[in-house]
Amino acid sequence: MIRLIDIPAAALVGAVVFALGGTAVSRVQTPTSDAELRLAYAGLPATWPRPDLGEGAVFTEFGPLPPPLAPADNPTTPAKAALGERLFNDPRLSHSGQIACASCHAAELGFADGLRTSFGHDRQRGRRNSISVATSAWMTPMFWDGRSGSLEDQSLHPLVDPVEMAGSLDAVVQRIAVDPAYAPAFAAAFGDDRINIDRIARALAAFQRTLKPRRSPWSRFIAGERNALDAQELRGLHLFRTRGGCANCHNGPALSDGRFHNLGLTYYGRKYEDLGRYEVTGEAADVGRFRTPSLLGVGRTGPYMHNGLFPHLDGVVNFYNAGGAHPRRRPDQADDPLFPSTDPLLEPRQLTREERQAIVAFLGTL
Structure with a gap:
């Protein structure tokens, strides 16, 4: 059986944020069966199994999309x-x-x-x-x-x-x-x-600002309808938050940290080069960085990545499972200060085929 530990009342409202140097409450023991997994995700997101986060990740707890906010000088009518x-x-x-x-x-x-x-x-x-x-x-x-x-x-x-x-x-x-x-x-x-x-x-x-993703199994699940995800999809959610590493960047109500990451797909010095965020900031550290997209509705919006490299979600999951791309410097790039470095949050995950399929199934619920 899974034992839910005590959760501070303040953690049950709003978002719970994990950042570099911070600590997180261990919320539940590791579920080992579908029944235990169902129980582990039966409560509010703040009581779910804690995410597995890499160094430097900034995490906001999952939740329903809040009402959109308009600027004071442009109220929505x-x-x-x-x-x-x-x-x-x-x-x-x-x-x-x-x-x-x-x-x-x-x-x-x-x-x-x-x-x-x-x-x-x-x-x-x-x-x-x-x-x-x-x-x-x-x-x-x-x-x-x-x-x-x-x-x-x-x-x-x-x-x-x-x-x-x-x-x-x-x-x-x-x-x-x-x-x-x-x-x-x-x-x-x-x-x-x-x-x-x-x-x-x-x-x-x-x-x-009036647009929003259509109603989905995930929107029902996060609103409290805990049977909206089947066993495979729920397993995919758990892997997404834990060993899959997806929640390092895809978190919060929109399933995006709103930050910029280098996945190794810059094609630096090659035909399809795209320097990403660097073109805006001029900062060497931003070469090849792109904003994390929201995953809500992701099953309808392929192809994927900033350059549309992957036509299907299974290709995306396989890419991340392999740890992304890690280009090597050519001899003529040995001292190039702009040569991009892949985000260290990307590392091989060693997920089985069934586990990868579960994550794809979860993504299909969004």
């Missing part, structure tokens, strides 16, 4: 969100008049696009996978490289990116302003019918 949805689906925001935000973030594809990397203006192919925006309200900073600190700022980047929508902000305003049907929508959202790029960005951000 039904009228503003409706305007944002209309703009999100309007191809006139692009130079060609043929590409909308929804072209790369389709509702029926989990607000991603199902492609390895997205196509944009003049059928140009981007270098990064389209991130689902279904959890944008809970994810900051924005983009794989974290170059935007808010949804308002993020909303404008694709409009002017020459590979994506290839437009200009002035042209976007002009195209929307000449459509008389937009005037009453802006008036309803902002109090008058003035149209400018700031209001377009605010409306787009407001719409995205």
Whole structure:
């Protein structure tokens, strides 16, 4: 039998955070059977078996998504969100008049696009996978490289990116302003019918804050319906938190630590090189680092990784089970200060085939 140890009352509310140098309460003995596992996960997340964390990991306890928060200067209203949805689906925001935000973030594809990397203006192919925006309200900073600190700022980047929508902000305003049907929508959202790029960005951000992952076995489970996961999926959750090492980076309500990690997929000095966060900060330590994506709805948003390398979740799990990628320096890179180092949180996990399948099954519940 499993004995639940005493848990401080304060630990039963809110998130429990584990950081470098901190300690965690050992919550339950290691479950050895499906029945014991079911019992171990019967209570609130704060009573679940503690996660196995590597040095440097920052962990926030799992939980339901909280209500999204809007900035004080851009409160979400039904009228503003409706305007944002209309703009999100309007191809006139692009130079060609043929590409909308929804072209790369389709509702029926989990607000991603199902492609390895997205196509944009003049059928140009981007270098990064389209991130689902279904959890944008809970994810900051924005983009794989974290170059935007808010949804308002993020909303404008694709409009002017020459590979994506290839437009200009002035042209976007002009195209929307000449459509008389937009005037009453802006008036309803902002109090008058003035149209400018700031209001377009605010409306787009407001719409995205109304999005959320669809109801799933995981959302029911984390809300208290403990039979929503079957035995294999529950075993996958336990492995995800413990020996699989997944919870080092994928934790909290959105299953993302919001931080940047190098998985060894930078292709440094090669054809498909992508320097990631370094392109924003200029810091050598950020070469090859990318933001941890949310895993909510992950079963619908493949391919995976910043470059869409893996078409299926089993490939992703196999990659992490092997400890990620660890490129070696060529002789001409021996003294290169920018040569990236794979995050030490990635290490071989030695999971069996059945254990890896259990993690994939759990990911399918999200």
